[in-house]
Amino acid sequence: MVIGIDIGSTTTKVAAVNSGKKGIIMVRTKAFDAITSATGAFGKLLVENNLNLANIEKINITGVGASRIPGNLFGIATTRIDEMVAIGTGGKYLAKKDRIIISNIGTGTAIIQVDGSAITHLGGTGVGGGTITGLARQLLNISDFDTIMNYAAKGNINNIDLQIGDIAEGNIGFLNREYTASNFGKMLDTATREDIAAGILNLTYQVIGMVSVFAARSKNNDTVVVTGNGSNNILGQKILASISSMYNIQFEFPANAEFATAIGAAQS
Ligand SMILES: Nc1ncnc2c1ncn2[C@@H]1O[C@H](COP(=O)(O)OP(=O)(O)OP(=O)(O)O)[C@@H](O)[C@H]1O
Ligand SMILES: [Mg+2]
CATH class of the missing domain: 3.30.420.40 (ATPase, nucleotide binding domain)
Structure with a gap:
């Protein structure tokens, strides 16, 4: 499973893709500081959907707050994605x-x-x-x-x-x-x-x-x-x-x- 975290100026959104039967799972939280909102939304997604940390291959983070997250989150390979590329990729997928x-x-x-x-x-x-x-x-x-x-x-x-x-x-x-x-x-x-x-x-x-x-x-x-x-x-x-x-x-x-x-x- 791959996790996408979008730390926006106002809210943080998290999506899990390839999560098995459930398809794409999504949660959001209000952004306070980047680290709290990213880890908080990520934790909420795991707990609410009974997901296991061990099943997460990688985390891709984007949005204005992405640059404030140092290194890997919870020891999982974490990549920064250009926000415009993320918007384009997601918009294309949703619009089909x-x-x-x-x-x-x-x-x-x-x-x-x-x-x-x-x-x-x-x-x-x-x-x-x-x-x-x-x-x-x-x-x-x-x-x-x-x-x-x-x-x-x-x-x-x-x-x-x-x-x-x-x-x-x-x-x-x-x-x-x-x-x-x-x-x-x-x-x-x-x-x-x-x-x-x-x-x-x-x-x-x-x-x-x-x-x-x-x-x-x-x-x-x-x-x-x-x-x-x-x-x-x-x-x-x-x-x-x-x-x-x-x-x-x-x-x-x-x-x-x-x-x-x-x-x-x-x-x-
Ligand atoms: N129910 C809602 N609660 C909070 N904000 C809302 C709601 N509905 C619409 N909005 C508007 O959505 C905006 C936030 O949208 P969104 O989460 O897409 O932005 P962001 O990703 O945080 O910001 P950006 O992409 O510009 O960095 C707020 O400025 C607010 O005006
Ligand atoms: Mg945004």
């Missing part, structure tokens, strides 16, 4: 396609091109999950992610964003009336906390969506596979779907996308 653009929405967002066996880091944006939590903490005094989502689901984006319909009579080219002309560009005095939460979500996913569209187009690709914790976000998926219909780029949200980097590390 080998010519894709991956948009990995973690604390920030990284964009990677997979073309057969070639994996290229194209760039990204600092706008990501950390943007949602940071802005919500300052603007709404809310730190819990689920609470932010509950607020956002009830918000009206039309009270926050300046939309095409606010400034033009009809559509502007392919941009329809409901699309954003300026994120937070309207910001009514009467806007509620729910509206602001919706505005934060819209800002975050529209920026990520557009950066992904431009990356895909520059590589003549029309499939963006979304990985990272930001993939499994219903409101985010809706925002990306609206971009999808305007730009003819498909966004895909594979199951277990949050573990793409850990799974890819284990397979590298």
Whole structure:
């Protein structure tokens, strides 16, 4: 069995591949320091699944925290894997396609091109999950992610964003009336906390969506596979779907996308 450990900026994810009947096993923990979160998540995986240390051939670690783990973990051969290679490998495996653009929405967002066996880091944006939590903490005094989502689901984006319909009579080219002309560009005095939460979500996913569209187009690709914790976000998926219909780029949200980097590390 091979263990992949992804020590991200916010959370640590662990995946075990070739673990026999169970297929891929996954656990996650909140990152405190790199060593505590990596060993903690690894221990949790072993205990919860009744796995034996003796059956582990090797450990592959990746993510921003990987460089803080010295030597071998628990005497098991431990290799550091380039994070972009891990994202590309895991995204390709989860999407079951080998010519894709991956948009990995973690604390920030990284964009990677997979073309057969070639994996290229194209760039990204600092706008990501950390943007949602940071802005919500300052603007709404809310730190819990689920609470932010509950607020956002009830918000009206039309009270926050300046939309095409606010400034033009009809559509502007392919941009329809409901699309954003300026994120937070309207910001009514009467806007509620729910509206602001919706505005934060819209800002975050529209920026990520557009950066992904431009990356895909520059590589003549029309499939963006979304990985990272930001993939499994219903409101985010809706925002990306609206971009999808305007730009003819498909966004895909594979199951277990949050573990793409850990799974890819284990397979590298
Ligand atoms: N239930 C949740 N609990 C905590 N964070 C969540 C949750 N759902 C979504 N998030 C968002 O996911 C982000 C973390 O995502 P992820 O674990 O993929 O990132 P990471 O790997 O730690 O960071 P990076 O890859 O950028 O180094 C947080 O910034 C947070 O905004
Ligand atoms: Mg990550």
